[in-house]
Amino acid sequence: MTRRMTSLLTALPVTAALIAPPALACTSMLVSKGATADGATFITYSADSHELYGELYYTPARRHGPNAMRDIHDWDTGKFLGRIPEAPVTYTVVGNMNEHQLSIGESTFTGRKELEAPTGIIDYGSLIYIALERSKTAREAIQVMTRLVAEHGYASTGESFSIADPKEVWLLEMIGKGAGQKGAVWVARKLPEGYISAHANQARIRQFPLNDPDTLYSPDVISFAREKGWFKGADKDFSFADTYHPLDFEGQRFAEGRVWSIFRRAAPSLKLGVEYADGSSPSKRLPLWVKPDRKLSVQDAMALMRDHFQGTPLDMSKDIGAGPYAAPYRWRPLTWEVDGKKYVNERAISTQQTGFSFVAQMRDWMPSHVGGVLWFGVDDTALTVYTPMYAGIRQAPKNFAQGVGSRGKFSWDSAFWVFNWVSNQTYARWSDISVDVQKEQDALEGQFVADQADIEKTALEQYKRNPEEARQYLTQYSMQQGEKVHTRWRKLGENLLVKYIDGNVRDEQGKVNHPKYPDAWYRHIARDTGKRLEMPAEPEKKPAPAATPAPAAKPEQKPTVAPPP
Incomplete structure (x- = not known):
């Protein structure tokens, strides 16, 4: 190497x-x-x-x-x-x-x-x-x-x-x-x-x-x-x-x-x-x-x-x-x-x-x-x-x-240290964070490729007039893109730290969520730890006995009024 x-x-x-x-x-x-x-x-x-x-x-x-x-x-x-x-x-x-x-x-x-x-x-x-x-x-x-x-x-x-x-x-x-x-x-x-x-x-x-x-x-x-x-x-x-x-x-x-x-x-x-x-x-x-x-x-x-x-x-x-x-x-x-x-x-x-x-x-x-x-x-x-x-x-x-x-x-x-910082965040939670990183990566590289023809058209026009003018133009362009990449990547690292802090994941509205591990990973943990992490089964709840029905109420009787003497 x-x-x-x-x-x-x-x-x-x-x-x-x-x-x-x-x-x-x-x-x-x-x-x-x-x-x-x-x-x-x-x-x-x-x-x-x-x-x-x-x-x-x-x-x-x-x-x-x-x-x-x-x-x-x-x-x-x-x-x-x-x-x-x-x-x-x-x-x-x-x-x-x-x-x-x-x-x-x-x-x-x-x-x-x-x-x-x-x-x-x-x-x-x-x-x-x-x-x-x-x-x-x-x-x-x-x-x-x-x-x-x-x-x-x-x-x-x-x-x-x-x-x-x-x-x-x-x-x-x-x-x-x-x-x-x-x-x-x-x-x-x-x-x-x-x-x-x-x-x-x-x-x-x-x-x-x-x-x-x-x-x-x-x-x-x-x-x-x-x-x-x-x-x-x-x-x-x-x-x-x-x-x-x-x-x-x-x-x-x-x-x-x-x-x-x-x-x-x-x-x-x-x-x-x-x-x-x-x-x-x-x-x-x-x-x-x-x-x-x-x-x-x-x-x-x-x-x-x-x-x-x-x-x-x-x-x-x-x-x-x-x-x-x-x-x-x-x-x-x-x-x-x-x-x-x-x-x-x-x-x-x-x-x-x-x-x-x-x-x-x-x-x-x-x-x-x-x-x-x-x-x-x-x-x-x-x-x-x-x-x-x-x-x-x-x-x-x-x-x-x-x-x-x-x-x-x-x-x-x-740039090396900023990229390394982002990469090491990504390794810790690859399946989630790599998606965010690749989105930013695609945006930057895609723009470079999309702009390439126009940048080179301008450079070629300048080259015909004066080769050194073209070289200075391309120098400024390359320097600007290098600075842009460095700035965007540092901002990306800051955003990732906020989004994934302490194992949480913030959604687009900033709400903190606690996504669980994949089921396959939970199965690994369950197999490796045996009974140690297993919660005791809840006692089986017996159905409550049926209530004894109350005796039927007798029809209400009007009090008997004694006849006058």
Whole structure:
């Protein structure tokens, strides 16, 4: 997963980059031009870590002198790794998209233990942002990244990278050569038009064509495996994933399961069963890419990144762990043991530990400053609001900008902390509060999408007159939307606190109600507590005895009047 930017990019102290090592983190989807409703290319990315603070990185374009050097710090530890020569010219980078609409995401697959701790000074996080600063196209980014690790050595474990420009979408997989060895072995494949792919902490490229302009690989990717004794067949049968990161139970259940959920929703006609995801059959392998049943919109891509395995056998909202309000989340650890048996929690795409995520939309029929949109969100993908950040903007919105807060310091000015506050209210009463949150989410994102054509029409008119005028206009627009989202979300959190305070629920008229738990939850409580909470049965009431009827009244007699004497 992507780490916080170090001082080489943000001028923040190196200590700000320190975060815990990843654990089955990050999910990325790739969508080719022919698979999108508007003819754009998409990649998506969720940067998942329990220690990651979500903010929008921004690095302006620069010119460097002939002797300028760049410090490289490891993104996992902040450790200084070394220095490399700077490029004469670097490009503006907004989050994970640069001013040429090049976008890059990733997920860590680690790979064989024997290949850990290679000799080198370029870690995978640095690869992403150096490539964004130095490349205009996806192919160029692959050249930059692979040349860097060949020249300066690789300092990370296995990685899958999503790399896309407005015309092409590529998947690059790379792993180091182990202790004492420099460089990396790698393979990259371009998505065919009309197809989508995804990766989530598991190497996915298996066999690949050896003579194809849309497939690139290191010269020793096969021979290195032969030297290690990991492969003995014909070159055409070589599988990168099976060799360098064999699939096991955890790889299928926790990693490929997320890919399966994207594929089964985008292409239901393929009828990909849960056996591709539940770990019961590691020999069942998903295809590298699939053709979606219909072309995807930006909002479709957002929806796929909000997946909780809903409606499948892995749906976490259906068992007792979901609590009374059907929460599709489980707190970590991911695996656990009780009474001598080992168990798992599911690892869905949408998860509580996301720092930031995005949907990158790249369009080749517009100037790059207008055509590239990084739909950016902080915190949990299911509960975030994807806000448009254009490739040409000159600064980040203040509430999303670097340095406003940190993982260890709360700030009401920080969009990350405001969204996290709302999310944690929602987790406690998911089935009720998520409805309120999603209503606000839909309203904001729906308005952004509805306004997009008009905003870009104005920007294009300005671009014809003066490109810088368009960039300033889009900067102001993106900043305004960022501020609006932050303000609306803080107000939402305040309203939720009032509405659901102390387990009550206020209706639209402000009246306090006390809705009971679902009957299924009451049954769980009854079974677990036995007689302890059971009220004694009320004594049976015997019918009251019939009343004895009063004797009938005698007819009233007139007093006898004695006759006069």
